Amino acid sequence: MKQRYVSRQAWAFLTPATFYVAAFSLCPMIVAAWLSLHDWHLLQDSRPFVGLANYRAAFADPFFRNALFNSIVFTVFSVPLGVALALAAAVLANQRLRGIAVFRTLFYIPSVTSGVAMAMVWLWVFMPNQGLINQCLRWCGGSGDTDFLGDTRWAMAALIVMSAVMGLGPRMVIFLAGLQSVPENLCEAAEVDGCNAWQRFRHVTLPTLAPTTFFVFVTSTISALQMFTPVYIMTQGGPRRTTDVVAYHIYQEAWHRLNIGMASAQSYVLLAATLLMATIQFTFMRRQESVLE
Template sequence: MASLTAWNVRTSPRWVGLDNYSELIGSDTFWQVLRNTIVFAGLFVPGVMIISFGLALAVNQRLRGVQFIRGVLFLPYITTMVAVAMLWNWIFATRFGLLNGLLRLFGVEDPPAWLADSPWSLIALVIVATWKTVGFQMILFLAALQGVPQMLYEAARIDGAKKLRQVFSITLPLIAPQSFFIFIITFIAAFQTFEVTYVMTGGGPLNASNTLAYFIYENAFTFGRMGYASAVAMVLAVLVGALTLVSFWVRRRVVSYDL
């Protein structure tokens, strides 16, 4: 296994046993990156799930132009990350950015440097990643919503149930299996996030926005530490696998596949 070797590509792998893992455990940078990844996932996953479900409800209507609206909402997902980065770099620009310009209009005299301040850079990446991703999950939710029998809503309306009650009593229980699938792929995507970090912040400032996938790339191809990067990759694989198993354990107890 590469994670048990010292290897810089230019030379043959040299067996070092568990030295890479020992270095990981004692590395403040690794723990910071792991914490960043968990915070990223903790913000990204619920954000994507809630926004994409809300958008799916909004476009699950028989309205003129709704197909065009669905296409517009899906467009960011198929847009290249470089183009997305150019757009959001302008939005997040400290002095002349659109977002800080709006904040100044609302009385914020000293808005943050979104991509250069440690507290804000990771949040900025969450915003960009969410904006780019929700269109795909929206389509999945939309497909699930269109499989719910309309007669159930008609019966609920006759009984006097409001829209919100219908969502919680009919929609969410019936699309629970699909929602769980969307949660799993979103959760895995959160821990594998790389592109947005690579093109927007490069993990900076001072690793404040660095995540495990980018940390693997950085050690492997910037520092040439293939063995150490492989050890980080193994940790990431075990972490994602363990959390996914926990999610499936919870699913067996809370998700019903019976209509």
């Protein structure tokens, strides 16, 4: 009797949020799945059922394959770079130095500022001639006229560097938390054994941080697969489609080319990739969960 009462109470508390999640997370997924099986041009009334034709067409489309490739390139390079930079920042910010809290704040700032504003500023960083990087290069004796965002060899690299800096804050904070759990006595023991700083980092800190590193890797990968705003503001997928990543491609397919069915199929391909990463993350979180409880 008591059990049933508690259960009813519990559901009273759960209902609003559950309703929301169902209405605005699960329902869209079902709608997207339904749309992906239909051929629907936004301005046409008929939307015939076409089965898996959209998926077949998506994989046959050289431009979508190119977008998949770009997303993979972006992820494969930006994630390790971002994680390594965040780890380095965490190690730096973990030093017992005066004013270190200020630096932690400064490192976090890019990830709480407006994405559009930051993209506009980075547009300047990468500009030919007057851009920050080119001015520095010229100061170092270079020609300083590389058009980073307009050059097919550089545009993707530029976005990768930018994303590593922009996402620094949260990743660093997670690493900082991880660093707290590195046992001090182990470090001291290693120091007594004559290990230098690098060896201590390599053989004591890094192994202890392994679960944290893994976690940051997975979450970063998921967000890397969804990168959109910088492309929208800075490159519009160019030059020559070298930065046309999947999220931007889906946006174009849906709202510029108006192929809603095709865009939905493409978004399910992205979902499959993301879920693959999420499954790994979920298993991992469950393990952490049991530690917490």
